[in-house]
Amino acid sequence: MLRFDTLRLDTPRLRLRPLRPDDAPAVYALHADPVALRYWSTPPWDDPAQADELIGRDLKALAEGDYLRLGLQRHADGRLIGLCSLFAFHLPSRRCELGYLLQRGLWGQGLMHEALLALLDYGFGVLDLNRIEADIDPRNAASRRSLERLGFAEEGRLRERWIVAGEVSDTALYGLLRRDWAARVGAPLPRRG
Template sequence: MLTINLSPVAELRTSRLSLRRLLPSDAPALLRLRSDERVMRYFDREPMTTEEQALELIRSTDELIAKNQGVMWGICLRPGTEIVGTIGPWNITAEHHRAELGYLLHPDLWGQGLMGEALDEVCRYAFEHLGMHSLEANVNPHNAASRRLLEKHGFVQEAYFRENFYHNGQFLDSVIYSRLAPR
């Protein structure tokens, strides 16, 4: 079985981004992201309404890190600035060397290649430093931008599940993408 050690959380850098551990001081920015209807349109979760909900998500992320079951980085345009998104592997299944990726970005920054930059760096870290064999992403089929992002960055569609997710009084479909570690 794969041995994962997420502590301390590594700070990752790209040419335009700094990815760092989420802090309680990020709660206001996280609330703004997770309460924005454009961000949450295909997220299939209820939007946040309070800063306490954001703090609870940060606390639960800290618990995942402590258990080596997942991490979520805050995406910053420069070190020391406010987060503009989040990304990270969670739902780590060490015995299968696999994790699920989740990500979101402020809508004002969509279409600039920033999420692709963050995605490539997180995949590199997951494969090279955590020893993952595969990463998956669960996407709402109507989220064409997310599907294009994944395909552009080496993910392939593995499955299409019909009405496998219940949210807001209706059954929704899911598309599963995956990317294997380079050989």
């Protein structure tokens, strides 16, 4: 059985780690920003209790391996500045989806790129995934660039797939295969087990 509750991934500027109850104010601030949530699959939050609920769900889900969400904690000051996740696992197909959210004032410094390099390395290298997908709003330029910079390819459009607070939007579906990743890192990936 997978379990993620003790996972830590370190990058030059960040520690990726499971959320803790005392992260609730930072998690709330991330999800309450209407600009950062402009293209998200849910509306911005308006109740701090939503952060407590998310962290409570994570504690159980990470221990049971249902999904993996990690907070991005900055080495420099210990602050939690973002979230990234692997979810919707389909283990027979060795596939899951990727999600990510970074505090707005910190965009454009390559921080999420750094975090996602570590997360994808874990997904392909340790979890032995064959495919990681991202479902984004085609209008989300920063997300699109983030994915392309990591080697994801746009594979298709799904029309009117989302209705969020009454706004209908399409999906641009991106995919990254294990062999794409292996070519990118320049070495065959080890098989687990």
